[in-house]
Amino acid sequence: MPNLTLAKAINEGLRRALEDDPKVLIMGEDVGKLGGVFRVTDGLQKDFGEDRIIDTPLAESAIVGTAIGLALRGYRPVCEIQFDGFVYPAFDQIVSQLAKMHARSRGSVRVPVTIRIPYGGGIGAVEHHSESPEAYFAHTAGLRVVTCSNPADAYVMIQQAIASDDPVIFFEPKRRYWEKADVDTTGETEQYPLYRSRTVRTGDDATLVTYGPMVRTCLDSATAAETEGRSLEVIDLRSLSPLDLEPVYESVRRTGHCIVVSEAPTNVSLAAEIAARVTERVFYSLEAPVLRVGGYDIPYPPSRLEDHYLPDLDRVLDAVDRSLAF
Amino acid sequence: MSIFTGSAADVPAAASPEAATADPTGAGTELVQLLTPEGERVEHPTFSVDLTDQEYRDLYRDLVLVRRIDVEATALQRQGELGLWASLLGQEAAQVGSGRAMRPQDFAFPTYREHGVAWCRDVDPLTLLGLFRGVSNGGWDPQEHRFHLYTIVIGSQTLHATGYAMGIQRDGALGEDGEATIAYFGDGASSQGDVSEAFGWAAVHNSPIVFFCQNNQWAISEPSERQTRIPLYQRARGFGFPGIRVDGNDVLATLAVTRAALDEARTGQGPTLVEAYTYRMGAHTTSDDPTRYRLASDLEAWKLKDPLERMRSFLYKQQMVDSAYFEALEAESDALAARLREGCLSMPDPQPLELFDRVYAEDHPLIDEQREETAAYLESFEPLADAGQER
Numbered sequence: 066m067p068n069l070t071l072a073k074a075i076n077e078g079l080r081r082a083l084e085d086d087p088k089v090l091i092m093g094e095d096v097g098k099l100g101g102v103f104r105v106t107d108g109l110q111k112d113f114g115e116d117r118i119i120d121t122p123l124a125e126s127a128i129v130g131t132a133i134g135l136a137l138r139g140y141r142p143v144c145e146i147q148f149d150g151f152v153y154p155a156f157d158q159i160v161s162q163l164a165k166m167h168a169r170s171r172g173s174v175r176v177p178v179t180i181r182i183p184y185g186g187g188i189g190a191v192e193h194h195s196e197s198p199e200a201y202f203a204h205t206a207g208l209r210v211v212t213c214s215n216p217a218d219a220y221v222m223i224q225q226a227i228a229s230d231d232p233v234i235f236f237e238p239k240r241r242y243w244e245k246a247d248v249d250t251t252g253e254t255e256q257y258p259l260y261r262s263r264t265v266r267t268g269d270d271a272t273l274v275t276y277g278p279m280v281r282t283c284l285d286s287a288t289a290a291e292t293e294g295r296s297l298e299v300i301d302l303r304s305l306s307p308l309d310l311e312p313v314y315e316s317v318r319r320t321g322h323c324i325v326v327s328e329a330p331t332n333v334s335l336a337a338e339i340a341a342r343v344t345e346r347v348f349y350s351l352e353a354p355v356l357r358v359g360g361y362d363i364p365y366p367p368s369r370l371e372d373h374y375l376p377d378l379d380r381v382l383d384a385v386d387r388s389l390a391f
Numbered sequence: 392m393s394i395f396t397g398s399a400a401d402v403p404a405a406a407s408p409e410a411a412t413a414d415p416t417g418a419g420t421e422l423v424q425l426l427t428p429e430g431e432r433v434e435h436p437t438f439s440v441d442l443t444d445q446e447y448r449d450l451y452r453d454l455v456l457v458r459r460i461d462v463e464a465t466a467l468q469r470q471g472e473l474g475l476w477a478s479l480l481g482q483e484a485a486q487v488g489s490g491r492a493m494r495p496q497d498f499a500f501p502t503y504r505e506h507g508v509a510w511c512r513d514v515d516p517l518t519l520l521g522l523f524r525g526v527s528n529g530g531w532d533p534q535e536h537r538f539h540l541y542t543i544v545i546g547s548q549t550l551h552a553t554g555y556a557m558g559i560q561r562d563g564a565l566g567e568d569g570e571a572t573i574a575y576f577g578d579g580a581s582s583q584g585d586v587s588e589a590f591g592w593a594a595v596h597n598s599p600i601v602f603f604c605q606n607n608q609w610a611i612s613e614p615s616e617r618q619t620r621i622p623l624y625q626r627a628r629g630f631g632f633p634g635i636r637v638d639g640n641d642v643l644a645t646l647a648v649t650r651a652a653l654d655e656a657r658t659g660q661g662p663t664l665v666e667a668y669t670y671r672m673g674a675h676t677t678s679d680d681p682t683r684y685r686l687a688s689d690l691e692a693w694k695l696k697d698p699l700e701r702m703r704s705f706l707y708k709q710q711m712v713d714s715a716y717f718e719a720l721e722a723e724s725d726a727l728a729a730r731l732r733e734g735c736l737s738m739p740d741p742q743p744l745e746l747f748d749r750v751y752a753e754d755h756p757l758i759d760e761q762r763e764e765t766a767a768y769l770e771s772f773e774p775l776a777d778a779g780q781e782r
Contacts (some may be wrong), residue, residue: 071570124588130589131554133551134551134555135561136554138562158547165528171749173534207750209751230753231751260756273615302643
């Protein structure tokens with residue numbers, strides 16, 4: 066079983082999708098000869114040609130807008146938006162055009178477009194390169210939003226996203242691009258469903274609900290908490306729209322404590338939605354209010370300040386302390 | 392070598408900044424015309440049509456019926472049966488000429504005013520009324536008609552058309568009998584970034600697309616001189632493909648130029664910008680009041696260039712029609728209007744739970760949950776069996 070970085074796992078997943086379906090195309094800025102600024106598409110143009118791995122002009126609205134047209138023609142485009150903060154020029158094409166086209170056509174049109182977006186901070190980047198815009202898209206009917214947290218999931222999830230007949234926004238935790246793990250690339254094991262969350266660590270005292278780059282942070286927090294005799298359960302949501310919260314409800318019924326962790330600004334966030342739903346569904350099991358640990362409600366800070374902005378092990382454990390002491 | 396290269400298409404009429412300032416929209420520049428406002432057939436060195444008498448009559452029939460659809464829809468809106476209507480009054484020739492220039496395999500991407508193109512693509516006008524009545528957001532199958540859904544966000548569809556054209560290239564569907572796309576937009580959309588992105592993109596990919604701009608002079612209340620400092624067709628030059636202006640009130644010229652542009656596209660010659668110079672005779676939509684921003688005298692001048700009148704006059708002069716023809720057409724037009732009126736009034740409202748239909752192509756638990764909750768909520772009410780009698 067090869068040991069791959071998360072970036073390479075996506076690369077292998079894309080390669081597999083390109084091999085499996087001749088209608089799959091990859092399009093974006095610098096995705097061809099350069100292999101993408103994070104090298105996620107490295108080597109694909111050489112093997113699949115310029116007609117399928119399309120180096121596009123620098124125009125995000127056009128990347129998504131033309132992908133819609135290609136999808137209407139029967140293609141299955143995978144767009145790369147180079148960084149999270151560059152997706153906004155394509156906002157109309159994503160939320161007004163792509164998301165609504167199936168419904169507007171009463172189901173006669175399908176637009177199976179996947180939009181890959183490296184997201185989140187922690188890499189010391191300049192502004193517009195570290196944002197967590199997932200709530201905008203999770204708020205939009207017609208889109209599906211998923212995010213991977215590890216190489217094994219990344220390899221499978223990117224293929225599932227491409228195979229979906231709905232548009233999928235695929236968020237990639239860029240600070241985790243270089244983390245390695247064993248990845249089963251045989252395709253022989255049964256795939257875990259794309260829109261299902263997964264309990265990645267079991268525990269009894271509190272439930273950490275998280276996704277993307279914060280999964281690693283929460284797992285590290287749980288390991289640290291264990292040394293203090295606290296047992297934390299960690300749930301990786303994987304899918305942000307639709308949300309699969311049944312495992313969360315089940316977990317909170319047992320632990321009575323729920324802390325939602327993400328990098329995104331906390332106000333009106335996915336964490337807020339999850340807190341509301343947990344409160345609605347398992348109110349009588351809660352021993353404390355659902356807490357949220359996230360980014361602050363400020364523009365993403367200059368990188369010398371990002372360690373103060375991003376949730377880390379200490380902030381997660383502080384929230385655990387507050388919940389258990391309630 | 393493109394037939395557009397080196398023709399009037401490629402020669403900037405307002406070469407000096409002074410000229411551009413004096414006449415920013417280039418109202419006086421040369422435009423392709425085959426039928427004068429008086430109904431005289433004129434020749435153009437590059438573009439021509441060779442139609443049978445029946446084909447001439449059919450074009451006139453299209454113009455008349457499309458205008459009748461528009462008049463009836465406007466009346467239905469005024470009577471409260473439609474929420475809104477975007478009138479195409481004055482733009483019938485631009486739409487019928489370009490719509491009839493398409494071959495069956497070509498694919499059109501319209502704005503929300505292309506009722507005449509929809510007619511040419513066999514979309515039932517009653518379906519269009521359904522959209523403006525509020526029973527659907529479209530309702531026709533774009534693949535069946537090779538006519539995409541109306542796009543209301545200005546200019547977005549030019550990128551969809553460009554992507555579709557890239558698909559044609561990848562399918563190897565170019566050639567004498569190949570496919571082409573046509574993207575409709577207006578002078579207002581020319582200010583949108585998406586339109587510029589589509590121009591640049593289609594140019595570098597040499598994609599099989601015709602950008603068909605109906606310059607009707609007005610983007611709601613903004614006149615075209617507040618959208619552009621040069622004639623719009625000349626913008627194509629900066630992107631590296633030919634542009635041409637055609638008399639958009641001349642159905643023959645529009646047909647000839649669009650057909651040539653589509654043939655250039657389908658045979659791999661790349662994009663063309665066709666600017667159909669016309670005039671929005673009505674309001675932007677039924678919610679608009681153009682008396683607040685434009686002069687009645689402008690409208691009067693354009694009435695003399697009416698697209699239907701010149702074709703009617705031409706048919707008369709050429710003795711292709713007699714009074715029986717006009718009577719039959721009038722009867723057909725009346726029957727169409729009656730069908731639309733009756734169909735609109737009897738159009739059923741969608742059922743409440745249709746709210747949740749086809750939001751996604753695949754199963755979606757949140758939608759299913761909300762559908763079930765809503766169904767249970769609706770069923771929780773007492774039945775209103777005698778409500779009608781009590782009134």
